Amino acid sequence: MSSHRAFQLKLNPLTGNSEWIVIEDNDESFAQNFHKPFLATTSYLDMLNDSTRNAAFRQAIQKTISKPCHVLDIGAGTGLLSMMAARAMGDEGKVTACESYLPMVKLMKKVLRLNGMEGRVKIINKRSEELQVGFDMPSRAHVLVSEILDSELLGEGLIPTLQHAYDNLLVENAMTVPYRATIYGQLVESTFLWKLHDFHNNEATVSDSIRLTPPGLDSVLGIKRQQYAMHVNPLQEEITLLSEPFKIFEFDFWKRPESYGETELCVKATNDGRVHVVVSWWVLQLDQEGTIYYSTAPRWISSPTITSPIGWCDHWKQCVWFVPGSGISILQGEEIRLLATHTETSFSYNFDTLVPTTEILNHRCMTGDFQLVLPPERAAIYADKEWRLSMLKAVQSMGKDRLLCLVVDDSVFLPLLVAKLSEASVMSLLPGLRERGLQYLQAVAHANGLSHSCIEVLEKNVQQLNMDDIHQKKVDLLIAEPFYVGYDGMLPWQNLRFWRDRTTLNDILSEDALTIPSKGILRACAMSLPDLWKSRCCLSSIEGFDHSVVNATLGACGHPPELEEGPCLPFFVWQCGEFDVLSETFDVMEFDFSKQICECQGKSQVKFTKRGVCHGFVLWIDWVMDLQNSIVISTGPDKKYWKQGVKLLGTPRTVDPQSLTGVQPCSAVVEACFSPLKGELKIILDFL
Missing domain, CATH: 2.70.160.11 (Hnrnp arginine n-methyltransferase1)
Structure with missing residues (x-):
């Protein structure tokens, strides 16, 4: 009889359907499959290969834990920090390792066994918020070691985790590793980064007759207002730095953090330019004395506290915050007021300028009643001249004798393009967008010279579609980009879902049906x-x-x-x-x-x-x-x-x-x- 059971969703990319996989604590078949890369898409391997991070935590733990005590490790992973803490205390002291993800618990047990640490570290397969002193832990802990940091710092729930730990799991004046984190930022101009978010102004330069954000509906399509984790080092040659680095927030791990914070900064421009993004990063102080540091800063930043170079890693990147619209123009020596806020899990920024002559653009987000939100790369593709010209030529190449077009993917560009260029009736499946896609197409159809009824969205799965749904007419044009919502983090050939869809729909295709792409x-x-x-x-x-x-x-x-x-x-x-x-x-x-x-x-x-x-x-x-x-x-x-x-x-x-x-x-x-x-x-x- 197993004591633990977990469920993990696994997506079949060709059908778009997810199935639940059951993972049990004593599941022998799972253990036998451990030679397969079950966790290959996670960041654990990349993190464990970060030798600078590992050395910094070892040094800080050895320095902080100088005598036997009770140590709590939250988000223990393979148990590396737990074993460091146990080793620092010798044969005495105790370590409670908290890890909520069952496959990692299984792996941690193997690592502890291999290193003779089974009896030194107690593993609890729960979220830290579920831990109870007197049941899961014998007493409150004297030291907290944890590494629940993402590229933004707060995205993995650092603040609520620390709040709960201070309220329920730690003694008064507990010690922590890390000790403190500081967020830094810098104002940057970058055409590439601008193209990832300012869809409306980029689309205005495209010469075709389709407008995905028509006048008056500027913000009907856009990206989510958030920070995006991204390696900015490769963009160094095409970036103009518009300010010196500036400190934004400081988070002390050694005391209970606040859920909300804001700060107002005056940032002086070091160059003329247009502020397109705020690039941010964090510096981790791991020990109380301030001798051990780790930084996610871009490589153009030099710091006296970081003595050894930080190598490339994928688990922590820099973050970019896009300034809405086409940015804010600024001259060297001018000051710009930056209001930074943080919630429990994220950061946001707003600007105001101090110099009256400075051009201030309408950079506040026009939300309206509805907005279709896309990933930044997808927004950039939709505004890309070369890509749109290719799509235009592809639709023109099909001729004008097609009667019924079915768009099988989540493209919102193709339904408008086909309806505009041909006499065909256009139907669209929008399998991932569904109602949002329908609302969007209805919102922009009239502005593109189309009637609301010229594009019909079929609210059915590919497998359910039949001749009744398409009014007893055969489809003679099947088209896709292909693009499926939620597939932006997948392998390129997983977009061959389009081919599976085409096969499923074979019975409703005419004998001379044209498929795009071919x-x-x-x-x-x-x-x-x-x-x-x-x-x-x-x-x-x-x-x-x-x-x-x-x-x-x-x-x-x-x-x-x-x-x-x-x-x-x-x-x-x-x-x-x-x-x-x-x-x-x-x-x-x-x-x-x-x-x-x-x-x-x-x-x-x-x-x-x-x-x-x-x-x-x-x-x-x-x-x-x-x-x-x-x-x-x-x-x-x-x-x-x-x-x-x-x-x-x-x-x-x-x-x-x-x-x-x-x-x-x-x-x-x-x-x-x-x-x-x-x-x-x-x-x-x-x-x-």
Whole structure:
């Protein structure tokens, strides 16, 4: 009889349906599957490979815990901080490790057993807010060690967690590791970052006749008003710094925090420019004396407190806050007033200027009654001239004799475009947007010269659709971008849900039905990715504690014998630290959307073009939008708005297209097999 049970949602990307997986504490089948990368998409591996973070916590824990006591570790993960605390106290003292995620509890037990720490650390599989002194813990704790920080600092519930701990779980004047965190910010001008949020002004430069934010409806489509975690270092060459760094908030872990705070700052401009974003980061002071620090600052920031360089990591990034509209123009020497506020989980900023001559734009968000909220990259794609021109040409290429068009994905651009350019009746499924998409299309149809009734939204799933729903007419144009809400963090080929949808709808398609896109091409290239590979490589000893038992479960690279290579994971390659392209781009396989979905296989020889260390292969899909193969929308690594799939090697290989030693130049073969059942792509890499 198991004492614990957890449920985890798993999405089938090709159907859009989720199914519950039951995880039980004594589930033998789960234990047997631990060689599979069950937690590969989490940030645990990346975090455990952050040697600067690990060393800073070890030093601070050794310094803070100088005698036996009761230590509470909240969000214990693999138990690394718990073991550090237990070691610092010797054979005495006690550690309570609180971890709410059952798969991590299972993993922590393995790590503790491997390091002979089973009897030294008590694991509680609960949220810290559920802990009860006298039941889960023998007494209140003297020291709190925790690492429940995200890129924004507060997003993982740091404030309510600390509030509950101080009220219920800690003694008076308890010590903490970390000790304090400080938020810093800087005003920045960046055309790229501006394009990620100011949809209305960017769309105004596009020459087609579609307006997704017509005059008077400027804010009907936009992005969520929040901070976004992002690596800004790759943008350094195209960023203009408009101020010195400034301190915004300070959070003391050693006392009960407030749920809400605000501060007003006067920031002086160091350059002429337009403030597009506030870039922010935090500096962690881990010990009370202020000798041990960790920072998420961008690399252009120098700090006397940070003596060792912080390497690239993906679990903590910088944050960007978009100034609404096209920004605020400012001249060198002028001051701008910044009002910063924080809630329990997030930060927000508002501006006012002190100089009357400064141009002040209407930067307050026009909410209205309704707004369709999109991810920043999707908003940028919708305003991109090149992308829109490709879509325009694709629809024009179909001719004007189509009678019934069905848009199967969550595109709000295509229904308007087809309705505007053709005589076809337009129906749209909007599987993820549903009612919000319908409201949006109704709001902007008239402003685009269309009647409210020209686009019909079918409130049914693909599987339920029949001839009655489409008024007994066959669909002769099936179209998608493809774009599905909630898929922005997935692998490129998971958008092949479009192909599954096309197959499901086969019975309602006419014999000469046209499908756009007409096919997809899986493409790839070899890359040097030293920072990413280092963050995903297999673990051995971390600050003296053996973690080799977690490698397979976390999807580490180079973990023989079960896992020679890491799983394929989605990344914005341009944000993956240092990278270099080492081969020509090559086609791996094609997906023909005029046919029903089927198993596909492909194989390609890699032609290396540059000497270097190959850490893996980057894969993506190019969407061919017409039958003539002349309109192609690429989602490759040179495009910053799409994530690619990255398949890292177990062991990096030195490659050289022209061997100077007389030995044959290095070559490799990439083989792939696509399964239509689960939407999985199996990739085999073979160096010859």
